[in-house]
Amino acid sequence: MKSLKVFLVASFLMLLTMGLASAQNPAYGTSFITSVTFQNVTTENKAANVIFYFYAEGSGTPVEVPVTLPANAGSSLYIGGLAQLPSNFSGSAVLSSDQPIVATLVQIPQSTTVKNRPLSNGFSTTASQATIATVLKNRFNTSTKFSVQNADTGAVDITVTFYNADDVNAAPVVVNSSNVPAGSSKSYDAGTIGQLPSPFNGSAIVSAVKAGTTTPANIVSSALELSTNGNAATAFEGVSAGAQTVFMPSALCQRFNATTFYAVTNTSQTDPTSITVTYDNGKTETKDIGAGKKASVNTCDVNDPGYSGSATITSTATDIVVLGKASGGALLTAFLGESAGSTKLALPYVRWTADGTFNNQSRQRGFIAIQNVGNSDATNLTVKYLNKNGVVVGTHSLGTLASKAKTNSTALNACASSPCTDNNLLEFGYPEGNGGGFGGSVIVESTGSPVVAVVRIASVTDAGQVAEDYNGIPVQ
Numbered sequence: 001m002k003s004l005k006v007f008l009v010a011s012f013l014m015l016l017t018m019g020l021a022s023a024q025n026p027a028y029g030t031s032f033i034t035s036v037t038f039q040n041v042t043t044e045n046k047a048a049n050v051i052f053y054f055y056a057e058g059s060g061t062p063v064e065v066p067v068t069l070p071a072n073a074g075s076s077l078y079i080g081g082l083a084q085l086p087s088n089f090s091g092s093a094v095l096s097s098d099q100p101i102v103a104t105l106v107q108i109p110q111s112t113t114v115k116n117r118p119l120s121n122g123f124s125t126t127a128s129q130a131t132i133a134t135v136l137k138n139r140f141n142t143s144t145k146f147s148v149q150n151a152d153t154g155a156v157d158i159t160v161t162f163y164n165a166d167d168v169n170a171a172p173v174v175v176n177s178s179n180v181p182a183g184s185s186k187s188y189d190a191g192t193i194g195q196l197p198s199p200f201n202g203s204a205i206v207s208a209v210k211a212g213t214t215t216p217a218n219i220v221s222s223a224l225e226l227s228t229n230g231n232a233a234t235a236f237e238g239v240s241a242g243a244q245t246v247f248m249p250s251a252l253c254q255r256f257n258a259t260t261f262y263a264v265t266n267t268s269q270t271d272p273t274s275i276t277v278t279y280d281n282g283k284t285e286t287k288d289i290g291a292g293k294k295a296s297v298n299t300c301d302v303n304d305p306g307y308s309g310s311a312t313i314t315s316t317a318t319d320i321v322v323l324g325k326a327s328g329g330a331l332l333t334a335f336l337g338e339s340a341g342s343t344k345l346a347l348p349y350v351r352w353t354a355d356g357t358f359n360n361q362s363r364q365r366g367f368i369a370i371q372n373v374g375n376s377d378a379t380n381l382t383v384k385y386l387n388k389n390g391v392v393v394g395t396h397s398l399g400t401l402a403s404k405a406k407t408n409s410t411a412l413n414a415c416a417s418s419p420c421t422d423n424n425l426l427e428f429g430y431p432e433g434n435g436g437g438f439g440g441s442v443i444v445e446s447t448g449s450p451v452v453a454v455v456r457i458a459s460v461t462d463a464g465q466v467a468e469d470y471n472g473i474p475v476q
Contacts, residue, residue, distance in 0.1 A: 006095040006103050006122040009038060009149035009185055009222045014432040027226040027233040028143050028301045030192065031110045032118070033080040038095065038103040039441045041475045045437065047071055047098035053183060056091040056388030057147075060155075060181030074348050074441030076106070087315065092149045092185035095122065102346045102473040107224070107235060115461045116332075118235030119349070119470040120222045126151040127240035128216035130206045132223050133292065133323035133336070134263040135162060135188070135190050137200035141230065146223035146238070148206050154213035155179045156219065158186055161247035162195075163292035165202045172269075179211050191228070203265045203294045206238060213473040225334065231461075234325070234334035234468055242267040243339030247312055249371035249406060250324060250335065250469075251279055253258075254305035257465070258328035261298040262311070262337070264289060275320060280404050281310040289320075291369030305338035310371045310406035312359045321433075324454075330461060335469035341373040341450030342474035347442040349470070350385070350455060353410035353444075357448065359460055363430060367456040368409040368472075372401045374449030381446045387430060388439030393424035401448040403449065404431070413416075417449070444472060461476065 005101035040048040048069045053062035063084050069075055079085065095103060103122035109115065136142045150156045158177040164170035173195045177186045190196060208217040221238030242265075252260045266289040268272050275295065277285045283302045287295045299307070313322055322337030372378040381398040394414030401407055411428035412420050420426045427433040429440025444453055453472030458465055 003403050004024050006101060006124050006304070007126065007146045007149055007151050007220045008093040008095065008103060008105060008122045010221050025111065026229050027114045027336045028228045029230055030128040031072045035076050035078045035106040035108055036103055037074065037076045037106055037349040038069065038101055039074040039346050040071055040099055040101055040173065041346045042071050042099040044099070045071045046099055048097045048101055049102060050095055050097045052077065052275035053094040053096065053271045054091060055093065055183040055185065056089060057185055057187060058181070059184055062183060063235060063336050069388050072386055073388060074386060075388060075437045076439060083438040092147065092183070094183055095348050100475070102348055104348045104470055109233065114231045114233055114425060115459055116223055116231065116466040117457065118233050119457065119468045120235040120237050121470055121473055123220040125240065126218035126220055128208055128218060130238035130240050131242060131265055131267050131321045132204040132206065132238050133265045133321045135191070135202050135204045136225065137190040137196050137198050139201040142225055143165050143228055143233070144223055144225050145187065145189045146221060147185045148186045148219050148221045149185040150180045150182050151215040151220050152210065153182055156208045158206065158208050158219065160188060161205045161292070163202045164200065165294045168290055168293070170376060172403055185295060203292070203338050205267065205269060227255065232332040232461070234332055234338055236323055236334045237335065239321040242321045244315045244319055245312065246320060246322045246337035247340055247341070247371055247373040247452055248322065248324050248337050249310050249369045249452050250326065251299050251309045251311040252326060253300040253303040253307040256310040258326040260299040261325045262313065263294050263323040263325060264297060264313060265321045266290065266292060266320055267295040268292070273315045273317040274319070275315050276312055278312045279303060280311070280406060281307070302397050310404065312404060330464035330466050333456060333467050333469040335454045336470065336471055338373070338452040341448055341452045343449060344475040345447050345451065345453050345472035346475050347444065347446040347453065347472050349457065350411070350429060350440050351457065353430060354426055361445060365458050366410065367414050367452055369406060370401070370444060370451050370453045371411065372403055372449050372451050373407045375403050376449045377402055378446040378449040378451050381451070383414065385414050385425065385445045386441050386443065387424065388434045388437050393433065410447040425454055
């Protein structure tokens with residue numbers, strides 16, 4: 001088997017013996033069960049032999065679960081249905097495969113009121129430092145829970161340094177954890193960390209060394225941001241390396257009932273910087289950010305209501321990490337800015353359904369935003385929709401996309417008829433369009449210039465439409 005691995009962190013699988021009162025808790029008190037959606041992105045037309053290695057938090061002994069995935073296929077593994085794991089399992093996982101794979105975690109709330117499913121991607125690369133772009137403790141009625149996974153070969157010591165965005169004079173808060181086993185994870189709940197003031201609005205920089213040494217060690221990290229008095233729940237990855245230019249495929253000002261906000265974090269712990277936000281309509285905004293600090297950007301600060309586009313954020317002196325959020329009504333999403341694009345992207349988890357099953361709250365819809373991040377046209381831009389067996393059931397041909405411009409795609413755009421009557425696309429990812437079973441994935445390809453993508457998975461609730469975002473994953 002090849003050494004290809006994908007690290008999965010923030011895999012929260014909690015005890016299911018909840019009464020009705022528990023099921024009606026706000027998002028911060030809600031339990032989640034993880035479903036791992038994963039996609040075989042082979043270039044050799046070969047099935048992938050995958051092994052899931054599950055690590056309970058604090059344990060270096062994995063539980064192995066083998067899975068075979070056909071060439072180009074997408075599937076899911078519902079962790080709550082695995083007999084090999086206890087019902088109160090909480091931890092992380094590593095996927096090992098003999099073919100290239102990508103994976104996205106879907107956190108399914110065990111609640112009668114929390115409907116949104118937080119989404120975050122697995123990692124194929126690791127580093128000794130990660131930035132959590134935003135950390136909240138009882139701020140904006142929200143608190144953050146995040147996990148750090150040891151992606152090294154031996155035990156590691158982890159240091160988390162919190163920076164206060166509301167108080168420029170506040171000293172950083174440092175939390176240390178020792179001897180985290182290889183493959184395992186350490187979880188942090190900002191709501192219960194006594195060293196943090198309440199409320200707290202800031203960010204965190206996480207670093208690791210091999211246990212008992214000063215030698216850097218590899219980690220990955222992922223976060224859940226959860227409402228303390230409502231139903232909002234989002235997820236996002238920690239970023240191992242920032243950049244001085246970051247691309248945001250989605251920028252909205254009171255469009256589609258949502259406005260986009262950006263949390264921009266300075267990854268330097270010693271030097272300040274200045275940022276410029278440039279929207280694809282030419283409008284700009286600048287802000288200063290202290291060392292380790294974050295600044296907030298509201299797309300409506302310089303754009304008129306009804307604006308829908310993309311943004312590019314540049315830093316003058318240091319690397320930055322950017323987290324985007326779309327908010328409006330019951331909607332709250334989270335996605336990461338990208339420092340580079342790719343001419344091929346994989347989207348492991350995409351769905352579409354008819355009006356009836358969407359509006360009756362039983363199924364989801366996926367909306368894809370694509371931005372050209374190169375300095376020339378992206379040509380021959382296509383979005384291929386693949387069923388659970390890896391068969392292309394529809395292609396959305398978008399032609400040419402200008403530099404820094406944005407476009408959109410859904411499964412209906414790949415349908416040959418209007419209105420669509422093809423269940424492969426009208427019920428994309430659902431049993432009617434798959435010959436039985438769940439699973440739908442997408443490949444985005446271009447020539448001439450790299451692109452980035454954000455997928456928004458939306459659901460209807462009694463309070464209005466909710467959604468969560470995740471980023472397209474580059475395919476080498």
